[in-house]
Every structure is written in structure tokens, then in C-alpha cells.
Amino acid sequence: MTATPTVRAAARRSGRPPLKPTARQPRRRSAVLTVVTGVMLVYAILPLAWLFISATKTQEDLLGTFGLWFGGEFALFDNIADTFTYQDGIFGRWVLNTVIYVVVGAGGATLLAALAGYGLAKFDFRGRRAVFAVVLGGIAVPPTALAVPTFLLFAKMGLTDTPWAVIIPSLVSPFGLYLMWTYSTEAVPNEILESARCDGAGEFRIFFKLALPLLAPGLVTVLLFNLVAAWNNFFMPLIMLKNADLYPLTLGLYSWNRQANTVGGDVVFDLVITGSLLTIIPLTVAFLMLQRYWQSGLAAGSVKQ
């Protein structure tokens, strides 16, 4: 859905002649498209609206009033305060953990993907095709299938129930690598590299000073992908972590939600919902801010330059 307009925008930016002369004229409205887009909008907005409205309710209103309208009492600020103070303020700790996992995990994964992708794209060496096959294979294997072997591996190394158990697996992003590889092939002209080498620049200098700026849009795309993956990472922490002090937000909220399934457990749906709302805010902000890069990055693979 999102790719279509993006490609067009990118195509226009790159100065290619439009495929059809009509594209330059003011767009004609298509009733069908408007309706489809409208439905998509509602589809995307409704859960968010529900989440926001629900976060303003007390637990009793949450269960007792209509889901898509406000309850009797506007309790958003009380809920936020409760979320941060419940269980000795462990929510704040989860926020901090998540930030660390995301910064180190997603940041590291992006850097590694850029280095490896660039290397594979710009250096010719034996076994390149084998690496290509392995990377493609890596994309094909769902992370869930690798979870238990990874757990056993980490257990042998004594790393389970430590932050490393979450960070190290998230440093590897075959899809990001693949994307950077394709992007490097297209965005970094070999001529620049050759002239830089003639001028005596070292390979790392070439990468950081010349290639990286050219790779920026692709880098942001990969960063966003990794950011989302690391922020939403759930299964790996679930099997790796037992200590609640190390939980990321996803797992923490899950554990709060599971209290309702527990004999004698404290039912805190209101805090789960408020916590969820707080959890998606940083991601939403990141998306809105990096949207421009995201779009051009997405288009990168689809347009021949």
C-alpha cells in the first residue's frame, strides 16, 4: 500500500520523465481510492483511539463503559501516575531497560549491517555468493524457530538472565544487511571509491567519510526497522529473562496483563493500557520524525537509477 505513492514521489524527485503525461496535471480524485484510503485510515486509527480513550478510564469504567467513548471520569493523569508508581515504580526501570536495549541493540545492528552490507557490495572476494546464500537463508528462518537453540547456547555461556541475552541476538539483522547491501550497490558509485583510494584514503576512512553519508537514507531505513524490532522485542526477553528488573516494556506489560490470569493476582488492566499507550509514544515520534528518510529509503530498492 505505502510503496506505490512513495515510488512515484521518488521517481519525480529523481527527475525521470513521468510515465504518463497526466501525472503532472492536478490529481483527479478517484472515489474508490478515497474510500479505500478512508477505510485504511479508520483501520489504523481506531485501535489507537481505543487505546487513548481507554487509558483515560478507571478500571471500573474500562470494563463498564463503551470502549470508544470516554467514561465518567477522566483518569489519564492518575493512571499515568499509578503506572509509574505501581510495584515500586518498576515501570520506569522497564523504560530505561528498553532504551538501553534499543540504543545498543538497534544502533549496533544498524552499524554492523552497514559495514557488512557495504563490504559485500563493494569488495569482490571468494565466498561472496556463499555469504549471500547464508544471509538470504537467515531472512527465511523465523526468529521464533531459533529462539530455543539460542537459549541453550546462551545458557551454556551463562548469559541467560543478563542484558546481553537480549542485546546480542538483536545485534544481528540479516534483513538490514541485505537492504544495506542492495543500497550500497546502488548508492555508492565505484568511481568515488577508486578515486579516494588513489588519493590514499584508508578503507575505514572511505567508509565513514564517503560511503556513510551516501548511505544515510538507507541507514535510516535500517535503523527504523531495527528500532521497531528492538522496541517490540518480546519473545527473546520472554525466554531469556527471569528477573523482572531486566524486563523491557513489552515483557513487563505482558507480566502485568498476566496477573489477571493468576489466582489471587492483582487485576490491573488500567495500568496495562496506560503503560501500552506510553510505550508506543516514542516509536510514533520516531516514525513521524524520520518519515522522510523512511520513505526514500524504502523506495531505494525499487527504483533503478
Place this chain on the structure above:
Amino acid sequence: MSITRRRALLGAALSITLMATGCSGSDDGDDGAATPTTVTEADIAAALEAGGNLTVWAWDTTITKVAADFQTKYPKVKINLTNAGTGNDQYTALQNAITAGTGIPDVAQIEYYALPQFALAKSVADLNTYGAASLDGTFTPGTWNAVHAGDKIYGFPIDSGPMALFYNKEVFDKHGIAVPTTWEEYAAAADKLHKADPKAYITSDSGDAGFTTSLIWQAGGKPYTVSGTEVGVDFADPGSTKFATQWQKLIDAKLLSPVVGWTDEWYKGLGDGTIATLVTGAWMPSNLEKGAAAANGKWRVAPMPQWEAGGKATAENGGSSLAIPEKSANKTLAYAFLKYAAVDEGAQTRIDDGAFPATTKHLAAPEFKNKEFPYFGGQKVNEVLAESAGQVVTGWSYLPFQVYANSIYGDTVGKAYLGQGTLTDGLKSWQDASVKYGQEQGFTVK
């Protein structure tokens, strides 16, 4: 079949059952350090004196205070209490840890239905080593039986779930419905209620393995027979048939709410009266108080509906034990904690926090029986529940791979709730799938 091979087989079986994906376990049957054959009370006292660290995996919130009190009483002991997930989540984690050989807790909460699985694989320690047999008579017969496998004792009961009928009196009064004493009357009440108020249902049941087996248990069915590695599964016995026939009527007449248990929708229904009864374990009161606060004062507890008019048979639903993983590094100290939490001071602490005891002494205590529950309109709820505890039908056993069996319940019996075939068909395919799985795991299954 040699012990080692059986263990390896079961170890592999458990890995596959409990993990998200199959993988070859590294469980080579090595039990680690040898344990002395008997540990005396003096040894236990010495362990408490020496102190040490204990990792306890439990999701039950009443354990928190018990652990704190224990550390106050024995200052040299440090307890690291971890919630590794509720029920199945925790079993997966526990099995993963056992397979990996690291990160194994010293004490783990395990529900009765899941305990045989860990016991048969020798993943949990036989407490006879520590003199557990001397506690004979301390616990209710049902729960004491549930932690036994042969003459070995694999855990201490920490709560129990003798069943009763929880009902919303306000809803019943509003529609002039009498409290049902038999399952026939229950079905009639379901019909009357739903006709009077199409939004209201007698109960919600979208298929729950624990509920099904409990009702069969109450009806006198013994679908599972277990003797060592010889296992029988037979859902054609009279008890199972009674359940399947009776419950099918409710499904056919669409008298059961499809709301899934323990969800927010379910709590909503319990609060607003659209789910009017629950036939469930005695641990339910605190969940109603916390999750369905809107119905404060409206709920009451009555004896479980009977299969025969005038009968007095009940069953257990849920309930869990504390067990000591075989590979725990400090089993003697772990045993001391187990005894404290299940038998000694900890038992009372947990009751005060809303747990339903498994100890006969506490069940008979006047202050327990006479406690009035404001949520239940001042009713002395424990009287009904304690009576139920004494009427649990004896001789029930779960499969040594019940965790797996329950995980496929939805694909077999669950279909009947969606109108695909009948409960009888569903139970038959559940049986077939369980038998097949049991054989694959090296059991002799009839």
C-alpha cells in the same frame, strides 16, 4: 526398559512438548551431585543455620510475604523470588532451564496436573529423602494424592481447588431462578436465564481442558489410568459420557457464553451479570474481589451441582504445589522453605492473603470457617468450600504428559464448542491424539 533410557525418552519428550520448537536436549541423565539417601531434621536445622541463597519460582502472589517472613526468621537465608510466568509459561522456562542445565531454581511452583510430568522425568526431587512421609495426614487426601507418584512425594501442596458453584444472586433473584443443585437443574436455569435476558448466560465456556476433566472427575469418570510408564486413556467410560451428554445440551442450545476465561471481557461479564455463574475451584473468591469489583456484594457460593440428585461429590480444579528441581544446588535448604511455606507459619500467612489451604488443620480452624466475606454479602464462604474439600471423589489421576494433552485440547474437544461435531467426538479425538503422543514418547499406552 531401563531407567536411563526412560529418562532420556521423557526428557526428550518434555523438551519437545514444552518448548516452542523441538530441539535435541542435552539431558544426558546426569543427575549432578549425589544426594544423601536421608536428610534428618538436624541436617535441615543445620542448613537453616548455615544459610545460603534460594531461587524460588512462583507466580502465586501470596508467596511474596512468606519469603519475606522466612528471611526475617532465618536471616542467613536469602531468597530470590522470581515470577517466571504463570502456569505453562513457567513450565516452559523450567524445562528449558533443566535442559540447559543452568539457571535452575531451587523451588518451583507446579500445578497438580503438571507435576506428574516433571516427576516421571525425575526433574523434581523425591521429598521422602527429607522425611516428607511424616507429614501424612497434614494435607487433604486429594492434594496429598496429587503430589504422589507411587510412594514417592514430589511436592508439597500449597493450595487446593475443591469446586463449588459461584453465582450472582442478584441476577438469579431478578429472574426468579432457584440455585441449581443438579446439572439438570443447572441446564434448566441456563435456559430460563438466557430466555429472560438474551445478553445473559449461565456461564462462559469456550472449551477449557481443566474444567472438562474436573467435571468428568466429579461424575466418577477415570479416563486416565497411570501405573509407572503404563498409561491408559479412555473417554468412553460412564463418567465421561455423563459429562459429554449433559454439557452437549448446553452447547446445542447455545446457552454458554463464548467469552474466553481470564480475559478483560470475562471479568466484565462477571462484573455486570452477563456471566451469572462459575463452577470452579475454591481459589476463586480473591479473583472475583479483585477482577469483578463492580459486582461487590452480589455473588454467593453454593455447593457444586450434582450428577445424581442428593449426591455429595465434588472434584478439584487447579491448585498447585511447591517442588524442588532435582538439580537444585541446595535441596536441603529448599526443603526447609517448602515446609515453612506449605505446612508451618507460611500456610497461615498465605490463607490470610486469600489463598485456599490444602492443610486439614487450617481447613477445620473455626476462624477460617467463620470468616465473613463482604464481597459475598457477608456469607461464610469457606464453610461451603471446606465442605467441598471433604467430598472430592478419590482415585483421579492426570496423565504424565498432561501439559501436552491440555495444549491440544482446543484442536480436538474445542471444536465441539464451535459446533463442529459433538463433545463425544471431540473427546474421542483427544483420546486418540493423546494415545498417539504417549506412544511416541515411549509410554505403553492402552
